[in-house]
Amino acid sequence: MAGFSFEVTARDGRARAGRLVTPHGEIETPAFMPVGTAGAVKGVLHRDLREIGARVLLANTYHLMLRPGDAVIASLGGLHGFTGWDGPFLTDSGGYQVFSLAALRRIDDEGVRFRSHVDGSPHLLTPERSIEIQARLGADIVMAFDECPPGDAARGPIEEATRRTSLWARRCRNAHRRADQWLFGIVQGGTHLDLRERSARELMELDFPGYAVGGLSVGEPREGRDLVLDRLDPLLPAGRPRYLMGVGTPEDLLDSVARGIDLFDCVLPTRNARNGQLFTRTGRLSLRNARYRDDPRPPDPECSCPTCRTTSRAYLRHLHMSGELTAATLATVHNLFLYLDIMGKVRQSIRLCRFEEYRRETLRRLAAVDEDGPACDAP
Numbered sequence: 059m060a061g062f063s064f065e066v067t068a069r070d071g072r073a074r075a076g077r078l079v080t081p082h083g084e085i086e087t088p089a090f091m092p093v094g095t096a097g098a099v100k101g102v103l104h105r106d107l108r109e110i111g112a113r114v115l116l117a118n119t120y121h122l123m124l125r126p127g128d129a130v131i132a133s134l135g136g137l138h139g140f141t142g143w144d145g146p147f148l149t150d151s152g153g154y155q156v157f158s159l160a161a162l163r164r165i166d167d168e169g170v171r172f173r174s175h176v177d178g179s180p181h182l183l184t185p186e187r188s189i190e191i192q193a194r195l196g197a198d199i200v201m202a203f204d205e206c207p208p209g210d211a212a213r214g215p216i217e218e219a220t221r222r223t224s225l226w227a228r229r230c231r232n233a234h235r236r237a238d239q240w241l242f243g244i245v246q247g248g249t250h251l252d253l254r255e256r257s258a259r260e261l262m263e264l265d266f267p268g269y270a271v272g273g274l275s276v277g278e279p280r281e282g283r284d285l286v287l288d289r290l291d292p293l294l295p296a297g298r299p300r301y302l303m304g305v306g307t308p309e310d311l312l313d314s315v316a317r318g319i320d321l322f323d324c325v326l327p328t329r330n331a332r333n334g335q336l337f338t339r340t341g342r343l344s345l346r347n348a349r350y351r352d353d354p355r356p357p358d359p360e361c362s363c364p365t366c367r368t369t370s371r372a373y374l375r376h377l378h379m380s381g382e383l384t385a386a387t388l389a390t391v392h393n394l395f396l397y398l399d400i401m402g403k404v405r406q407s408i409r410l411c412r413f414e415e416y417r418r419e420t421l422r423r424l425a426a427v428d429e430d431g432p433a434c435d436a437p
């Protein structure tokens with residue numbers, strides 16, 4: 059398809075480094091995509107995102123279709139024209155948010171009926187409608203409309219959602235028109251390995267250019283996720299990108315790269331930053347903790363991000379406790395920088411065939427204890 063390619067350029071064990079080319083630029087993989095729910099990463103300017111190395115943003119179809127509406131965005135040049143972000147965008151299908159945010163939903167094979175969490179207005183989202191909205195939004199990568207059951211669902215509902223996801227994936231494939239968008243399929247099946255395998259095989263019949271693994275950020279045990287990724291790794295086409303949706307902590311990213319994943323998104327670094335929780339190379343740090351009141355050190359002494367170069371823990375804690383808007387901005391810039399920096403080092407270590415060494419050492423340090431006691435404050 060015009061303007062798109064993906065190539066695995068290095069392997070180390072099952073970890074892969076690669077290059078994903080889109081009409082709006084290249085993405086070195088493994089890559090982390092900051093979440094820009096409403097067309098913006100909360101609290102951070104595009105300029106700062108570029109400076110800290112963000113290459114691709116995720117935007118949420120559900121939020122944008124309700125406000126300001128996909129017609130408005132289309133009339134202003136799609137997401138790129140509307141937001142001014144000229145790099146690649148990925149939009150989700152709207153499915154995940156419909157299932158987690160909207161009220162009064164009714165699901166059948168046609169689609170999902172729901173009421174907007176913004177104004178209560180009724181909507182019907184179908185596979186065809188999701189693809190139409192995503193075509194208007196104009197992201198480079200768009201996602202098939204899937205049913206994402208809750209993590210504690212019984213096997214019956216998960217099996218039903220997996221069946222429906224395959225049905226809907228075919229309808230998405232048929233509705234997809236834009237040659238300048240890549241449509242990825244989403245594998246469902248909870249932590250049931252046989253359902254995951256069935257889902258992957260049914261989607262692969264539709265020959266998507268990339269495959270996402272959905273339904274693994276919904277509270278399932280971590281071992282369950284690892285087993286699913288272990289099962290899918292040899293099944294999914296080796297030459298196509300794999301995207302693990304909604305996961306996770308830096309530890310989760312390292313463990314999933316080790317299982318052959320190329321793309322990630324997660325609200326953790328941005329949401330936690332707004333709540334005053336920083337990720338550091340030696341564990342987590344909560345700005346609410348009184349022991350940082352007069353701490354002159356930067357949030358993460360090993361970090362070279364714009365926040366850590368100019369800001370003390372004491373000042374950042376003060377801004378956070380005072381409800382200053384810049385607290386969210388400074389903390390988010392740091393957390394995203396850390397995620398993007400780790401992914402850069404992951405890519406480098408794969409190219410040097412030292413990924414396992416890097417992963418072990420980074421995991422050990424993330425769990426470290428410093429001289430003040432545990433660096434990791436409970437979330």
Ligand SMILES: [Zn+2]
Pocket residue numbers: 357358361362363364365366367391392393395
């Ligand atoms: Zn920093």
